[in-house]
Amino acid sequence: MILIKSAGEIEIMASAGRICALALEAVKGIIAPGISTKEIEKFAHDLIKKEGGQPAFLGYRGYPAAVCVSINEQVVHGIPTGRKLREGDIASVDLGVYYKGFYGDAAKTFAVGEVSPEARKLMRVTEESLDLGISRAVAGARLSDISHAIQTHAEENGFSVVRSFVGHGIGRALHEEPQVPNFGPPGKGPRLLRGMALAIEPMVNAGSWKVRVLGDGWTAVTEDGRLSAHYEHTVIVDEGQPSVLTRLS
Ligand code: MF3
Ligand code: CO
Numbered sequence: 312m313i314l315i316k317s318a319g320e321i322e323i324m325a326s327a328g329r330i331c332a333l334a335l336e337a338v339k340g341i342i343a344p345g346i347s348t349k350e351i352e353k354f355a356h357d358l359i360k361k362e363g364g365q366p367a368f369l370g371y372r373g374y375p376a377a378v379c380v381s382i383n384e385q386v387v388h389g390i391p392t393g394r395k396l397r398e399g400d401i402a403s404v405d406l407g408v409y410y411k412g413f414y415g416d417a418a419k420t421f422a423v424g425e426v427s428p429e430a431r432k433l434m435r436v437t438e439e440s441l442d443l444g445i446s447r448a449v450a451g452a453r454l455s456d457i458s459h460a461i462q463t464h465a466e467e468n469g470f471s472v473v474r475s476f477v478g479h480g481i482g483r484a485l486h487e488e489p490q491v492p493n494f495g496p497p498g499k500g501p502r503l504l505r506g507m508a509l510a511i512e513p514m515v516n517a518g519s520w521k522v523r524v525l526g527d528g529w530t531a532v533t534e535d536g537r538l539s540a541h542y543e544h545t546v547i548v549d550e551g552q553p554s555v556l557t558r559l560s
């Protein structure tokens with residue numbers, strides 16, 4: 312069952328989403344060659360706590376950190392370590408916030424200094440794919456209209472979308488129904504209704520869509536070793552354009 316959020320619940324989710332957005336904006340300011348992924352995690356964790364939230368991922372199914380930092384060919388769920396970012400890397404930072412009984416979830420890929428033209432294009436197209444997906448999250452549309460918009464834009468630009476990780480409903484749980492795939496034909500799945508809350512999160516690969524999980528049990532990497540980017544927003548379906556809770560406005 313896909314839960315419909317009340318106005319009061321949406322207000323709290325907006326606060327959770329705002330903390331996600333603030334944390335990612337702050338992280339953007341410290342991304343530079345030489346910073347370790349563990350330092351990024353501590354910085355984000357401190358900021359989330361300072362804003363009155365709790366990190367949603369820490370302890371989730373045993374995940375050992377407050378945020379995920381996935382570098383270059385790492386797709387999602389990179390566990391922070393002493394590894395330092397280097398000039399030319401791209402780093403995807405994914406963070407969830409728990410606030411007054413509700414969750415927010417957001418992710419962004421950052422360039423570390425000057426990056427390759429391919430990396431720059433991959434980041435741009437992935438973010439555009441997310442924005443196109445969000446633009447389909449309107450009451451009366453079907454769930455897979457979001458999926459199709461994302462896949463079409465990524466593939467038109469010569470990239471591929473990851474199949475084995477998907478977006479999700481979100482609210483009192485980090486992951487609620489429905490799953491939100493980043494691929495598929497249009498016009499399928501449940502009809503979207505005003506008040507549904509979705510975390511839409513395309514992961515787009517420069518090469519093949521295939522991924523595998525490393526021996527740490529978490530870090531997903533591209534099978535071909537090529538770059539991957541990840542952007543995510545938490546949105547509320549409405550009659551007109553959805554409200555994006557994890558964007559600072
Ligand atoms: N945004 C991802 C998701 O919704 C991140 C989850 S990380 C985990 O699945 F540690 F919480 F699993
Ligand atoms: Co998510």
